[in-house]
Amino acid sequence: MISFSLVDVKSINSTVSRSTLSETVLNSLSDLILECEGLLKPVVLKRTGPESYTVVDGHLEYYAAVRAKEKNPRKGEMVNAFVISPKHEEIILKQTELLKSFAESNTNQGVQNSPAQVPIESNQQDVKDLSVQTPIQSDVEARFINIEVRLETRLNELKAEYSQNLQRMEETLSQKLEERLKDIENRNPKPAPLLESLNNLELPSPQLDSQLKNAGVKQNIIKNIEDERNKTPFEPFINFEDVVTRIKGLGDKTMIKLIDGWQR
Structure with missing residues (x-):
């Protein structure tokens, strides 16, 4: 139903404007993508041509991957994605819409329950008034924080696995070298x-x-x-x-x- 693929970033487009997303968030997430060499949450795509795709879910992740490619064209060339099979497109779209509506309802509820941020006035001309966060900004920041935590957790897991594998390799190599020396002496x-x-x-x-x-x-x-x-x-x-x-x-x-x- 869904296939996991590495897709060329330049072959993807999004129906959401990049200007609606925070450049600070995109910059931070793009750095993490380059450091991890991939996205923890792959973008969901549907095919629009032999070598072209459009984003169904994960517009933030897609634009972060675009920013990563701008910073490092070689390491950021490909992005990991789930490509929807055409015959299952309708049911996948229903699933993504349901998940988005659930996330938005939780975010809106959190905004309603939290005290409003009061703009701060200042006589200094170089200080701008602070405005109340919009639900869209809150949703983007919440998703970014969640992605950052998941990336850090996965990085720690990979470091632990690498350390264990390296230790096993060293022990195996040392054992084989000892056996080789003993074999030479026995002969x-x-x-x-x-x-x-x-x-x-x-x-x-x-x-x-x-x-x-x-x-x-x-x-x-x-x-x-x-x-x-x-x-x-x-x-x-x-x-x-x-x-x-x-x-x-x-x-x-x-x-x-x-x-x-x-x-x-």
């Missing part, structure tokens, strides 16, 4: 040539330095290896994990790359 019951070189070659050694550099080991880490070897008394490295633990700055990935290169 080489005798000390590997690399381990022998790290333990026995007289330093500084051009051969060892060359192999380390080819594996991407930085000069400061090579210096850390030499410093570890020059300790008195020097305790030979037991295995590759011991090398990684004792040499500052030498990570598992570089160690595996170094092992593979040495074996070839």
Whole structure:
């Protein structure tokens, strides 16, 4: 009945004039759209041609997306939207009208129950009189506040999900690297040539330095290896994990790359 799509902003038009909406609200919402890379509440569209649409609901969101594209043509080029199927257009329109009438009745009730704002007079010429908010302004501001809260909630949820996924990825990668190191050691019951070189070659050694550099080991880490070897008394490295633990700055990935290169 309704399909979710990314629609080019320039292919959409609205029957509501942009001048009826607050530019301050549009600016703020457009910044949030660019930051989130999308709308939390997609606009509802109906197709008027092969590549053209008109807004059924969400005129505020549409014009905010237009403003976002004006600020950043690349990031604001597309807007997420619900496109109404033509055969279901009538029932969808009824639903949107019902929801709008409900929102307007709640807004009007809130305006009636709240004390009127009295204009403030001032003798200063550069201060304008304050006017009572209209129901349209109240509705726009209420919708904007609601959207802002929902965006903030969703952003916090996405940050939490990203943090959890990143932690799981790091744990999985660390586990795989440990398994790879153990597998290499199990396939080489005798000390590997690399381990022998790290333990026995007289330093500084051009051969060892060359192999380390080819594996991407930085000069400061090579210096850390030499410093570890020059300790008195020097305790030979037991295995590759011991090398990684004792040499500052030498990570598992570089160690595996170094092992593979040495074996070839």
